[in-house]
Amino acid sequence: MRLLDAVVNARMRWTAATNLRDLRPRVDDRRIPVIVTERHVVASDQDVVSVRLAAPGGGPLPAWRPGAHLDLELPSGLLRQYSLCGDPRDTRGYRIAVRRIPGGAGSAEVHDDLGVGRALAVRGPRNAFPFAAPGHGSPAARVRFVAGGIGITPILPMMRLADALGIEWTAIYTGRARATLPFLTEVEGFGPRARVRTDDRRGLPSPAELLDGVGPDTAVYCCGPAPMVAGIAAAVRGISGVELHSERFSAPPVVDGMPFEIQLSRGGEVIGVPADRSALEMLLRRRPDQPYSCRQGFCRTCKVRVLDGEPEHRDSVLTPAERAAGDLLVCVSRCAGGRLVLDL
Incomplete structure (x- = not known):
């Protein structure tokens, strides 16, 4: 029985480790x-x-x-x-x-x-911005799409799919002027459910206007400038029963940052990181080929190894074991004080 217990326990540990490995996000580098x-x-x-x-x-x-x-x-x-x-x-x-x-x-x-x-x-x-359609992965009953300028690019395929599935949906497409809006003809081809509004005629839109008619059982998909996305996120918190899915094409602002330094390998170049800038931003000025993607701490593309220093992790994906091994996402994470020496 002791031998059987040992075999079963070893098998359970192996299974747990395998499942954990399979659940970790992978970056497709093909x-x-x-x-x-x-x-x-x-x-x-x-x-x-x-x-x-x-x-x-x-x-x-x-x-x-x-x-x-x-x-x-x-x-x-x-x-x-x-x-x-x-x-x-x-x-x-x-x-x-x-x-x-x-x-x-x-x-x-x-x-x-x-x-x-x-x-x-x-x-x-x-x-990193998947569409979970109502009835096909989401409990919502309807969808509101909000796109600002070039933010229409991930939203447009979602609109086509929602239309093909017969889902109840509406969209607001906003920008400075009609001349600045890409794929305007394709968007207007959906008819009145896709509304176009421009700042030159109506001024800057408020979150309340962009969410007009949104109520419980609605999923909101939003992509555009960071202030627009942040305003919608704040407004949605006051509406019960609403899903919010968003993507922005700029990095989030640094909150409560302190200045520090990064060093490219031991004895290598030292780069200063101001309190309001990310390590990735400063690194790209010297190493423009440094891989990155989301700039928001969830895709792992910018992962590097810390050789020395105390990291301040601000990502949402690295496991405790990965952090203990020295992994760091330079797009959002910082240094707890002084300098980080990176294996670059």
């Missing part, structure tokens, strides 16, 4: 070669370009679901993340849209250098 097959300006102010990517031989690409994004390996070596905004049923092409950001090296390269026929590689797809 590199997929693609070429640019189409390119179109999709906002009349010329600042948003749509790019279609296909496999060099025209074969099928890995499947994706609404809300997913790609890591785009640009020819210069820069790595940037863009939401997939095409149709998941198109298995032979990925569509992304990129707004030109003043001073943004990645967006400038997409706009200026990615012509039709250009070869590059992508990683993914991966999804």
Whole structure:
């Protein structure tokens, strides 16, 4: 019996360890070669370009679901993340849209250098903003989509899927002016359930306006500028029975930060991190090829190993064992004092 107990206990420990390993989030780092097959300006102010990517031989690409994004390996070596905004049923092409950001090296390269026929590689797809449709994974009865500007990119496939499933849904698409709104024709093609409003005609929208008509049993999917997303999150807290799913294309502000330093390996370069900046932001200024994705502490792409120093972990995914082993997500985590020496 003692021998049997030992065998059973060993088996249970092995099973628990295996299940824990299987449940940990994985980053899909497969590199997929693609070429640019189409390119179109999709906002009349010329600042948003749509790019279609296909496999060099025209074969099928890995499947994706609404809300997913790609890591785009640009020819210069820069790595940037863009939401997939095409149709998941198109298995032979990925569509992304990129707004030109003043001073943004990645967006400038997409706009200026990615012509039709250009070869590059992508990683993914991966999804940090999945759509759980009512009746298909969500207890909600209806959906409100809220998109601000280029935030329409992950929302547009969700709208198509909700429409195809016959779900009750409405959408508000907002931006500075109609000329700045990409895919405007596609959005307006849904009819009156998709409302377009612009700041030049009606001023900045309030959370109350963007959530007008939202009540219990509603799921809100929101993507856009950080102030808009934060305002909606605050407003939703006062409405019972509402789900909130959101994504923003900028890092969250640093709260209660203290300045510290990071050092690239023992004896390597030392980089100062101000109290209101992330370690990733400062690292990218010296190492623009450093991998990253969500910038919000949940995708693990930016994970590095700490060789020395006391980390202040602010992520939501690393296990106690990983933290004890020295793992750190530089997009959100900081130093408890002084300097962190990173294995870079």
